[in-house]
Amino acid sequence: MSTLLLTGFERFHTHPSNPSAQAAEALNGQAAGQVQVVSALLPVEPQAAAAALRALLERHQPDAVLLTGLAAGRPQVTVERVALNVMDFLIPDNAGQTYRDLPACTEPNAPAAYLSTLPLRAVVKGWHSAGIPGSISNTAGLYVCNFVLYHALHQLARLGRAQVPCGFLHVPANAELALAVSEDQPPLPYLPQEEITRAVRVAVEIVGRRL
Numbered sequence: 001m002s003t004l005l006l007t008g009f010e011r012f013h014t015h016p017s018n019p020s021a022q023a024a025e026a027l028n029g030q031a032a033g034q035v036q037v038v039s040a041l042l043p044v045e046p047q048a049a050a051a052a053l054r055a056l057l058e059r060h061q062p063d064a065v066l067l068t069g070l071a072a073g074r075p076q077v078t079v080e081r082v083a084l085n086v087m088d089f090l091i092p093d094n095a096g097q098t099y100r101d102l103p104a105c106t107e108p109n110a111p112a113a114y115l116s117t118l119p120l121r122a123v124v125k126g127w128h129s130a131g132i133p134g135s136i137s138n139t140a141g142l143y144v145c146n147f148v149l150y151h152a153l154h155q156l157a158r159l160g161r162a163q164v165p166c167g168f169l170h171v172p173a174n175a176e177l178a179l180a181v182s183e184d185q186p187p188l189p190y191l192p193q194e195e196i197t198r199a200v201r202v203a204v205e206i207v208g209r210r211l
């Protein structure tokens with residue numbers, strides 16, 4: 001049996017909860033084909049999230065890593081192609097910090113970017129076959145999700161485990177988040193939580209099938 005590390009994020013900003021956390025919690029311990037899911041939640045603070053991730057990689061030695069987070073405003077699920085070595089926050093993190101125009105990694109030879117090592121096209125095809133509209137995204141933003149994807153790929157590379165498939169899914173808001181938007185704000189597109197969880201599960205299956 002292979003192990004897939006699945007992470008979601010804690011709640012942040014004005015959102016009452018985080019659908020990525022709910023999906024990760026729902027899938028924790030489940031088996032999909034030959035793969036067993038181990039879920040964890042990450043804090044929405046860059047250094048704390050990178051440290052948590054390092055500990056998780058060490059503890060579980062996963063065969064695949066699927067990170068997930070909320071992209072409020074996106075209408076569909078997306079799988080990210082790239083993580084940039086940049087932090088440029090438009091909103092504070094959960095420690096109240098707003099990092100602007102800074103590198104995500106200050107090590108001397110840190111690359112400008114890492115490409116996701118997930119089978120991106122296969123994930124999108126898997127979603128479509130399951131009746132879930134979704135696509136590849138070419139920007140994970142410059143906030144904590146991009147940071148965590150960068151550091152996950154960086155840590156795997158440093159551990160000599162760059163062959164471990166690793167990438168990031170951004171999920172839309174769920175109904176709870178859309179209902180929490182005040183009337184003077186633009187409405188949020190949303191998907192029912194069950195559909196968000198199903199999309200993450202399909203991605204787990206597609207990644208697991210190739211291990």
Ligand code: PCA
Nearest residue numbers: 009069070143144145146
């Ligand atoms: N989404 C944020 C950080 C935490 C989350 O769920 C992002 O897209 O960076």
